[in-house]
Amino acid sequence: MAKVKNKRNSGLADKVHNKKKSEINKKKLNPFEVHINREKLKVLGKKSKHDRGLPGVSRAKAIQKRKETLGTEMKLMHKTNAFIDRRIGEKSAQLSAEERMVARFAAERVKQHNKKNIYNLADDEVLTHRGQTLEQIEKFDDPRSDDEEDEDGRKFGGLGDEFVADGHFGGGMLSKTDAKDGAKSHKDLIEQLIAESKKRKAEKQKEKEQTLDLTEKLDSEWKDLQPVVFKKMKTEESAIEKLLSQAEKKNMDYDKMMRELKFEKRGTPSDGLKSDEKQAKEERARLEQLEKERELRMMGEEEQIAVKSKQTKVKHRSAEDLDDNFELDDEHDFMLAYDKDGKPLVPEKVLKDFSVPNAKPKFDDGISDTSDEEDEGDDDSDDEENQDQSQSQNDDESDDASDKSEDSNKKTKSKDKNKVKLVSNKNDDSSNDDESSDDDSEDIKPEAKNQKPEVKSKAKEKPKENGHKPEEKKTKKTEEDTILFQNSKDDDSSDDDDDGSEEESEEDEDEDGEGNEVDLNNLNDLKESDGESDVEQEPEDVEKIGSFFDVDDGEGDKLKELLTGKTPAQQASALQNLIKSYDPSLSEKNKDKLTKLFAYMLQYINDLFSDLKEESDVIKAFLIFDRLAPYFYDLSQTNKVSSKKYIAELLKEKYGQYKKRQKRVPDMDTLIFFKLISLLYPTSDFRHPITTPSMIFMTEILTTCRFNDAYSISRGLFVTTLLLEYTILSKRLVPSAINFLRGILYLSANVTVLNPIQVVPPFRLHKDSKILNLEEDCSKMDVEGKMAARDFTLTEINNDFKIRCLSTSMGILKEFFDYFNDIEAQVYLFEPHLKLVGRIDLDLYPAKVANRANQIIKYMRAGLEVKTFTPLTREKKRPKALRLYEPDIQEVFTGSKSAKLSREQAESQRLKTKYKKEMKGALREIRRDKSYIGSVKIRQKIHSDNIRKEKVKQIYKDASIQQGELNKLKRIK
């Protein structure tokens, strides 16, 4: 019975069992059966599978296998018997699996009770479940069952010791306890016992439940707590990052979502808030990057190429490469990918070549220079965009507010202008903002105020309803309406924003007379007020700003009106407000407007610096310029291309003017722009659209102009200083500037006709010489070393001027000298200067200046003396080596050729070899099968022959016996 059952459910349990058995039975090798294959070639590291074999065993195995398969098959060949399935209920579909089992089980039971098995008592059946005995299955791993174990380790049914002692072993004569208690009936005892045990059980149960509850509670609480714990860091994220994460959530892919559904979310990871240090570090990195770029630009093209060629890696070179620098276009194709904004993630240069449909037009000034400004404006560099973004973020709120207020403004305006005061509180707010942002005190210059009304009367701008102006301007303007009641008219007349008036206003516009009236006292006031930086937004200004670009033309005049007659600080803040109110983020057209504003500001500076007659004018002009310069930078940043165009135009015009009178040094209205350029543009570049021409312009001034009076010399020195500043980073050699200094020294040297010294044009021998020569003893004079603004207006050369010229030029000379410490030509450049300085009578100069000059001379002499000359050599060309090729080293050597192949190829290759192998194997198997079959057949044949022979023999035997008997009978007869 058991056998049958085993056969039927030969399951896992048995297999496991058998395996163990087989392992134990693993036979030891019979050394006579082993055949060792001799190795012909020994290959290191090769694992040989076939070094030894068991031919007899394996053959026997194979034959056995065949016997079981082929042999049986052969036996059954040509037999018509069929296999009949006699399992109970196998064929009837009505019976379910359960019923089938039940029916079979019943059949088994019946079988058990047949005659044979009646006496087989011990052979109990082993219950199995899926082939495994229940013993094996049962693991009893209920986690809670641990608790059930009795801690006390009590025996005897968990009765107390006392009770046991009394109940089981108590009584007897010796114990006094019984006597004390009196007689306790047995029944009582039993009852007590039962009660006690019940109580204990109940307690136990209760306790268990409690712990269970607590565990569950803890679990649930933990689950609640989990997200909180992990999210704690996330709560500190900035708003931007929240937005970003939201955006990311949106385009979550399927996998992520699926995983999220699958697993419980355990809080999201987050970037830490950037600390100040980190921000500073990033800023530093950015600056460093820019600086590096600048240095790269500083080098000439050739040098750049040289650097690049060093950097570029050697590409693959074919064996047939003839070293003719013929380049193959085998650059790798790039994968076109897009970031989340839809911009392609490709290098710029690639973008240029391939026209990617979605790509933003690349900023390329070379092409767009001639096209519209608006186009170019869009493509400005990144930082600007960043700026815009940040600004727009800031302005978002204010925009909303402005919409509302605008609506209200419209209403009030249209209905009744007197009611405008309703919004005055808003106005207060905004003005407060202004003040706080400007960090200003509440001081107004009286003169400025006085001049205002005149200007105002001239101004006939009408405030205009313009959809995209910020709130504050609006409200202020409306207040203006109440004040300037008459001026406010219908808004329709000034609706059109025409851009046609772009041409610069005329050069020769006269400065307003007011400037000249300001005497030195006022100037001091100006300076003081600078420190206080007092500006309160004047209402008139606001109005002007508001309507700055409304009227068709005359912005230049308006700007002038806006700015003239104010302290520099006031001008600066007025300008700031103007720029702010036309921020590009507020309207599309504002960018154009700001561009125009840039041109007008250039014009303003030009006017400011032309016709400077008084020292105070010069100082005032420079003070204003100092304040306005940053705004030039801001404006040029908003639209680089057009501002570059304006400046280039300006330079061209100035150059044309200068060309008309080449011998005359251009006035300050030209020179100041060189300063401005150095503020806006990098002066160190090898080639730059603005700085290079301006440098050429300056050098030309220094080479062609005549320097023979205070006017030209002061300006010449200014230009030289500018050139020094231009070249401070690049350390370029500007011969004209160095030569100019030589000229200045020549002019101040004591030269005689008899003892001439070589001069270089534009300075001429024996002409204008000694105009800077100090003839009187000024050693007691107290002179500061710097040149001053008054030198620009000087008409007569005085001793003071002479001294300052010398000291300044010596200072500049030293700096130029230091530029060329590494160059041999330093000697040629500066030796003439030293010779000339030797002719200057330094004793006449103030002690301070003389000392300084002597120091510089000593320094330069020392520098020149230790100068060494190394002959120019070229970088040693290395002899051209024979071309060698890198050995093709593979990181992982597999020894197989397929390692190099691609995956698909390798796969197909593998399959092919497998097929081949299998084919071979199959053929061999078939061959063996055939031989097996043959051997079986021949054996059968022999067997059957033998049987036949036997039978024949038998027949012969019988026949002979028969014959013998017959013969016997015959003989007997």
Place this chain on the structure above:
Amino acid sequence: MAAVQPNPNFAKMISAQLRNKATHNNLADILEMFEAETDNYTPLLLTVEVIFTKLLRRGELLEGIVPLKPADNSPEAQYKRWLRECFEAAQTRILECIRRGRMSSRLQALVTACKLMQAEGKHPLEGSSGFYFPSVRLKNIFNVLLDPEISMSAPIARFQEFTEYKDVQQYGLKVLSTIAYRKSPTSIYMQNYLELLDKLLICEIPTETKIKGKERDGEEKEEKLLCGTEDKAPFPYNPGVCRRYANRCWGFACQWPLCQDSRTHRRALLLLVERLMPLLNRPHLATDMLCDSLDAGGPISMLALQGVLELVRRHNIDYPDMYDRLYAMFEPEMFATRYKRRLMHLADIFLSSTHLPESLVAAFAKRLSRLALVASPEDAVGLLQLVANLLLRHPALKRMICYEDTPAIMSNDPYVMEETCARSSRALGSSLWEVWALRRHPAPALAAAAATVLQPATDRAAPLALTAPDLAANFDAELKKRFKTIEMNFVRPQGMTTPSGERVMQYWELMA
């Protein structure tokens, strides 16, 4: 003819004069008006010009002179005679006008005189069939132009437009040679003379070899004639005659003290060098003058150098210390002269010989590059090109830009700038450190030029032609250059100070 009718009044007079003989007094009036006017004669001149050209064309001035016949006294003839008198008077007035009044009217007077001369040449006063050139008129004009007191450079420059005519050139040289003889003229006269001669020679007079070539080409059709007309015989242009006259003119000038005044000297040299040298019969006669001039120094010697070069190249003149003199001319002062381009060009030619000693060429290279250190960018570019050519032509100079032996550090430059003898200046041991320094010039063109000089030519590249860059070209070219990006400063300035390194405020106290 006169396109501009200056005054309606004059226009009326002109038409009246031309139409009606009765109103001929107008002419007299006009001539009298010359007296009244002091400054601007232009309308008058134009009027006179128109009237007389018309009259000449009509032949009203033509006087048929028949030999052995008494003078005709008919009113016609008298009128004619009167007209001729008027013509002569007008001529004298016009010539006077060249000297007086404002410049425009002076020039107009010259033009009018020439125009009348042209008209007369086309329609001669005496009937003739051959080619006729009114040499007398030309002589008168020349007499005016060769004023001993007033510099006539402007009218002479204007006269250039007439010297382009072949007949004017030939007759002009002839006339000039007749009136040139004069002892100890003033310097102004000499200048005027030289200028006029210069202008007369502006059209190249072909030498014999050239003529032959030209005749075959048949290019004579192109020749412009001032007084030529179709119906008359062609003008017999003779280059040989021209040359003879030119020689004669120069012969007279040679006797004058040309070298006293530097301006005259310069002018004479310029004339000699530019125009006359190929024409002279015996150019070596000018050697003395050129040699003296070469010693004079400055621009004069630069001009003389060209003449000497011509003599050396074409006429086998041996000049001692030629190269030392050339060497001495390269001084910083040369940048102030207007002949610096010429000098550079000449130096290029002089130094193009490959048989020059290396030390000499090296000295030149060194000196040129030394000068480039103080020159303006344009000059420096020229000098560097010259140096580059030297390096190309003389491979031995390569050691000045790439020293092959192990470089020993020297304590000073072996080259001696002050040495007057180029060969002993020991330049070969030196290197072109100056060019190395110029690579850091702010003008990109110059920096590039310096870099190319230092770049060793691997194979013998052809020497560059010296270009003459315009002064303004550099600036404009840089402005026009297109850039991919416009770089800006990355630090926002706070006021007037440059973040990268302020120097103006360091040396200037501008805001106090």
